[in-house]
Amino acid sequence: MITLRAATASDWDAIWPLLRDVFREGMTYAVDPKITKEAARSYWMGAAAVYVAATEDGVVGTYYIKTNQPGGGAHICNCGYIVGTAARGQGLARKMCAHSQDAALDMGYTAMQFNFVLDSNTYALKLWRDMGFATLGTIPDAFAHPQAGMVDAHIMYKSLC
Secondary structure (H helix, E strand, O other), X not given: OOEEEEOOHXXXXXXXXXXXXXXXXXXXXXXXXXXXXXXXXXXXXXXXXXXXXXXXXXXXXXXXXXXXXXXXXXXXXXXXXXXXXXXXXXXXXXXXHHHHHHHHHHOOOOEEEEEEEEOOXXXXXXXXXXXXXXXXXXXXXXXXXXXXXXXXXXXXXXXXX
């Protein structure tokens, strides 16, 4: 059984391998594939809220919630999700996204925006659309994908109210 809970500082050593593997692949996040453990910790754990998906065997997924823009845009949040290889195909990304929407509402956010969903990430695009996110715009040739070459990135949005 998978449990979603707020991450603690002691979870970092279990979160890092998940991030490291996805960032090193260089296929879904616009993050330097050579990011250091310390820089990744600042990037991920510095968010307003961080959650982990845990089983009796350990952490199998994680997500963050952060304010997308300061000031007048602070009512919209941004989230990032990572599912470990062993937990893929079990609906965990869907579960984390649903959980993040409830958590974001509890934090006072009224909408959620994904700034950079790659066209090559067909699983995420379908999932976000299935969960009610609309594509607001597309940035052509926004990402140098290591296998697909230049791919577009989509800006996706959902009102939470």
